[in-house]
Amino acid sequence: MANRMFQKFDKYWKDYNILLSLDVIVDLRFKMQFVEFCSKKLYGHGSNELSFVKSKLVSLFEEYMGLASKSSSSNTSKSSHSGIDDNAFLPLNIGIGYFYLDELKIDRYSKCDVLAFWKAYQFKYPELAQMA
Template identity: 25%
Template sequence: MACMMKRKFDKYWEEIHGIMGVAAILDPRYKLDGLEYKFSRICEDPNECTRKVERIKQACYELLHEYQKNTSNSSNMSMESTQELRVNTDDDDDVGYQLYIRQKKKKKCSFVKTEFDHYVEEDVHPLTPDFDILAWWKVNGVRFPTLQKIARDIFAIPVSTVASESSFSTSGRIIATHRGSLHEDTVEALMCNQNWLWAEYYKRGGKPDYQTANEDDDAFYELTEE
């Protein structure tokens, strides 16, 4: 069983550890320093540690580029429509030339890279127990607008799917064939009551046996249906 669990963990870890690395970099208490420290303790080979850090760092640059490109496209569309109307109305060649220069500067702009570099070059935030990372990004979003958008999306991803899978399993046991017409409020009440009852059982030192409880429920409903 343990070997099967480890294989499953390794499978998903290969797919998501890059995003988790990005999340660690976007934590101002760790940034690249925290990532390098953790990998140095995991990897025996320093070169492998460097490759892993660079891979996640490259993922940050790619995300920045993608987010910045989407932002630039939306702003360019609105600006170009306004500028085009002005050029057509005034028929002024100087206005068209100014638009051309502005677009050329944007192509040369390295805003995405410098924003990330400025962020990682700053000192890390002290490790305090009451640190609120969402509040920090809300305040510092003015300085790092693109990184703020990435942090908003990254930190919204649940770390584990255990809670959602457990909810689906619990609801599947409640909404069975003999309970197919239950109202959604009734289902919610049953699920909450189950959690509260098991919580009280835990406080008394008991160890809930969900499998036995579910089998008892099924047996009870089979008897009532007969």
């Protein structure tokens, strides 16, 4: 029975939905550190799964950057309204450190409305707010 349970556990964690990780990353209580912690516990240090999450996050962010640049080229008032340079959101280092990820997390036990946060910060982090 334990072997069957382990096989089921392994099956579901092997092919988990990448959106679960992305949801945690945009939650200002957890961000990338929690995904890294869980990945290390489940798959070991430097796992392919963590690299996959990071690459998906980068590609998704770049897709939103592309959408934003297309809309800003047709509507120049958007970029001047945000007051943020598009290059400010490019990875700061190899380890996917966006300005948002580098900011301090809030206490994980505090009540937090993640969607309300992203609505309030939509001009500071427009692409990340759309992703959230």
